[in-house]
Amino acid sequence: MTPRLPWPLDDGGRIVDWQSVWAASRAYDVTLVSFVPSDVEAAPRIPVFEDLGIRVIRVPHRPTSGPGALWNGLFGPWPYTLARYRSGEMRRVLSSLVNETRPSFALVNHLHMATYADDLEGTPMVLRQHNLEHLWMRRYADRLGITPAGLYARLQAGRLRDAEIALSRRAALVLAIQPGEADALRELLPSARIEVLPVGVDLGRFPDPHPAEPPIVLLAASFAWKPNADGALHFIRRGWPRVTARVPGARLRVVGKDAPPSLRRAVNGIGAEPVRFAESIEGEFSRATVFVVPLWVGAGARVKIVEAMAARLPVAATRLAAEGLGIAPGEHYAAGDTPEAMGSQVATLLLTPELRRVFTDRGRALAEARWSLDAVADLQNALCREVAR
16 A cells, blocks of 8 residues: 555655565565546556556545645544545445455555555554654654744644554554664554664666766755755755855756745756756766755655665765664765755865765665665565564
């Protein structure tokens, strides 16, 4: 179960969803149940699923928003971000599917989909957490401060914590994406079965680096998620001038879908190179000299950092962006916790080939040791096999 169809692989959430589906298909007959926009229900089948023998059931749904949804997030049975994904049609689909196939287990991606635990009718639930929802909401509330939006987010963080506890308790197994979040869940639920399943990456996807000249600084993210857009905006306004002051020829390439107007204006204002959708993120990594991750709100694990390290591309990031990956600032990546500090780190990387080589060699070694897609898939299937028994 996924809240979005995990294709195309155009953001970290879809990539992790896809990994769980692909891994399961190596050991089981898989039915993928996913929400899709109403106009996608009758769209052509996607060959990649058919090639793997995955049956796909698309459930049309448009997440609710507006004042009614905000009110329901305060006083309804579920907090706002979970309530938006409630659907009578999904309940009917799941009930029919469970009765038809008697599945060994349900692999549920994201807390949003775990609200359907009752509709699984006793099927063991494996909850794949992409991040701790209450943790990132609390951080987001702290960032907003004492404002109406900040106060609402703070209330939602409390409701999400309660929901995270209740739904994780319903799961036969919870798969956290990084050790710190697994430990936080164990503190909330000492009796629950909680394991760490890291991000996986196909190491063979990435060609040898061929950095362009003048050098490219790559900033790639899904800007539909507000913390990504806000972080990019702060870096462009306050960090990028630090780069161009020391490396005048450097180019900034901003790659990602759904950039808000404020970010598009900022990109155009400094003459950066905007790319709404990259046909090949592997090619973007190959041509870049430095990858920058300006993120000050979030939880989970940054898939793009893992991919950049696998692609032998040096990374400059905030410590929060690198959280949970087991990488050390100054050893595996350049850390900057303000936009200005990040700009200085990027400039230093551009001017210091020896430092870039240290980071690329260590990053690739970590990717091979920790994040091999085959190894992560084997771990997922071994853990799920215990639940299926």
